[in-house]
Amino acid sequence: MSSGVVSAHILAKHNAITDWRQLMGPTKHLFVKIRTKFNEPNTIRGMYGLSDTRNATHGSDSLQSFERECKHFFPDFNPQEWFTQEMIHFRDGTNIEFITNEWIHRIKR
Secondary structure (H helix, E strand, O other): OOOOOOOOOOOOOHHHHHHHHHOOOOOOHHHHHHHHHHHOOOHHHHHHHHOOOOOOOOOOOHHHHHHHHHHOOOOOHHHHHHHHHHHHHHHOOOOOOEOOOOEEEOOOO
């Protein structure tokens, strides 16, 4: 699925899937080469996409896809727990630390 380094992220915001997909740009080869490069040059695929399979980025297309894909990259992540117990800490940013060797943010213990 990748030809290089993968950096997986969970975006937590209202309309995250829709907004991320808009920022990525169209997925199909014809659109990447024609529409995206000229009509949507400021999207990720418009700037870096080469084809439908070498399109620089991926994003879930639905909540169901997110749940399936999230388990692959983040098997211990619980969305409900995050929204009910952790989101407040990330919003105010005062109790968060960055763990360099794991490349993650977490609540200070």
